[in-house]
Amino acid sequence: MAIDFTLTAQQRELQLAARKFAREVLTSAGAAELLATPEERFLATRPIYEAMVGAGYLRKCIPAPAGGENTGLVDMAILAEEFYSINPSVTLTMLGTVLGLLPILFGGSPEQCGRLLAPFLMKHGTPLAAFCFSEPGGSANADSPPPGDGVRTTARLAGDDWVINGRKKWTSSATGWNRRGADILSVVCRTDPNATPDRAISIIAVEGPSSGIVFERAINSIGHRAHLVPQFSLQNVVAPRSNLLGHEGGGLALTATAFTATAALVGILGVALMRAAFEFALHFARTEKRGGVHPIIQHQAVGYALADAKTAIEAARYLSWRACHALDTQSPAAEELAVQAKIYGSETAVRVITDLLRVVGIESYDHDAPLGRLLQDALALPIFDGGNMGIRRRQLHAIFMRPDYDHLAASGAAA
Ligand SMILES: Cc1cc2nc3c(=O)[nH]c(=O)nc-3n(C[C@H](O)[C@H](O)[C@H](O)COP(=O)(O)OP(=O)(O)OC[C@H]3O[C@@H](n4cnc5c(N)ncnc54)[C@H](O)[C@@H]3O)c2cc1C
Numbered sequence: 119m120a121i122d123f124t125l126t127a128q129q130r131e132l133q134l135a136a137r138k139f140a141r142e143v144l145t146s147a148g149a150a151e152l153l154a155t156p157e158e159r160f161l162a163t164r165p166i167y168e169a170m171v172g173a174g175y176l177r178k179c180i181p182a183p184a185g186g187e188n189t190g191l192v193d194m195a196i197l198a199e200e201f202y203s204i205n206p207s208v209t210l211t212m213l214g215t216v217l218g219l220l221p222i223l224f225g226g227s228p229e230q231c232g233r234l235l236a237p238f239l240m241k242h243g244t245p246l247a248a249f250c251f252s253e254p255g256g257s258a259n260a261d262s263p264p265p266g267d268g269v270r271t272t273a274r275l276a277g278d279d280w281v282i283n284g285r286k287k288w289t290s291s292a293t294g295w296n297r298r299g300a301d302i303l304s305v306v307c308r309t310d311p312n313a314t315p316d317r318a319i320s321i322i323a324v325e326g327p328s329s330g331i332v333f334e335r336a337i338n339s340i341g342h343r344a345h346l347v348p349q350f351s352l353q354n355v356v357a358p359r360s361n362l363l364g365h366e367g368g369g370l371a372l373t374a375t376a377f378t379a380t381a382a383l384v385g386i387l388g389v390a391l392m393r394a395a396f397e398f399a400l401h402f403a404r405t406e407k408r409g410g411v412h413p414i415i416q417h418q419a420v421g422y423a424l425a426d427a428k429t430a431i432e433a434a435r436y437l438s439w440r441a442c443h444a445l446d447t448q449s450p451a452a453e454e455l456a457v458q459a460k461i462y463g464s465e466t467a468v469r470v471i472t473d474l475l476r477v478v479g480i481e482s483y484d485h486d487a488p489l490g491r492l493l494q495d496a497l498a499l500p501i502f503d504g505g506n507m508g509i510r511r512r513q514l515h516a517i518f519m520r521p522d523y524d525h526l527a528a529s530g531a532a533a
Pocket of ligand 1: 214217248249250251252253255256257258259287288289290339342345347498501502503504505506507508509512
């Protein structure tokens with residue numbers, strides 16, 4: 119058995135190029151976060167997003183067999199860590215677009231992939247895609263049978279078209295740059311009002327802009343201040359019958375597949391924020407005496423707190439990389455590891471950044487210092503991409519109850 123987390127030469131090249139690009143280009147996106155309204159902030163990131171697309175980074179997130187340049191989730195993790203540690207908002211705009219494309223990548227026919235993915239493979243423009251799952255009133259129980267509401271958005275066939283009605287909320291970039299819709303919206307909706315949830319829900323690709331997409335508001339979110347999370351309604355939005363992704367009624371399964379891949383990456387998003395916080399706190403501790411004789415790192419309490427933080431960062435990174443690798447190699451333990459990476463990476467990020475605020479002390483409470491902003495961004499991680507309480511722990515719970523569950527499989531030591 120080989121345990122080796124050494125990056126390949128290509129991965130190391132990707133890491134260094136992404137780090138350089140992030141420092142040179144993404145740093146300037148920070149200014150957008152100071153603008154007054156959520157929409158102003160989001161719109162101000164457009165040139166940065168365009169530069170990311172132009173430099174080929176969106177293509178690097180789309181799998182090679184579908185025409186892109188991505189060779190796996192480990193590569194995604196490397197790229198995401200570099201970008202997210204510099205600017206979470208605009209990085210989430212790119213990752214949200216990839217999430218919006220996942221139902222096409224996982225469930226689309228070759229014809230759908232060719233047609234719908236084309237704008238996202240170009241090295242120009244600012245194409246956006248959105249995964250429209252969450253709804254006002256909650257989404258943790260999307261699979262609920264009646265009398266629970268489950269998924270409330272509906273689609274019915276009228277001739278050769280789907281007609282979609284409902285409301286969505288918190289869906290990254292879904293109303294696009296002009297309030298009228300992203301280029302692709304993968305809409306989770308009820309296509310059979312009478313079937314059980316495992317057969318009633320489907321995902322339909324809506325090609326924006328559409329006059330039936332009615333913007334209600336841009337949420338003034340606690341973190342990711344320059345990322346768009348809108349609330350909107352779909353009012354008789356029309357999509358061709360041929361835009362149903364996967365099979366009719368397979369929407370919940372397709373959603374679960376997409377959110378397993380993203381879970382492993384959320385672990386890395388936690389690592390990225392912790393890494394940025396640690397870099398600041400370490401520098402502060404090595405250079406600041408705070409009126410005393412020695413830099414504060416020489417106080418054992420400070421040194422030990424930094425030791426705990428760094429240990430947690432390494433643990434979260436390797437769990438997340440392991441989960442990405444398990445998904446890339448289709449290991450039977452992939453789902454378990456991905457959910458664990460999501461829960462551990464997200465909750466550890468909130469804890470570690472809070473601990474580092476204590477290390478730096480009062481100077482961390484200034485908006486000009488990065489720790490407050492990093493904590494604001496980190497607060498999203500346990501509650502988005504499937505909340506850790508309402509969705510992710512339940513997933514692990516369900517895995518543990520499977521009759522054939524082998525708890526040693528995650529370490530490759532199945533009975
Ligand atoms: C920056 C950002 C970007 C986002 N991007 C997207 C996106 O692109 N697409 C998208 O669809 N959504 C997106 N979301 C929304 C988000 O991912 C989901 O709505 C969210 O993860 C679900 O929230 P929840 O688990 O709290 O569910 P809710 O349904 O709101 O549940 C609330 C709480 O109720 C409790 N609960 C509910 N049901 C149960 C249960 N059965 N068992 C135990 N506890 C329960 C839990 O404590 C849970 O936290 C985004 C959110 C943010 C902040």
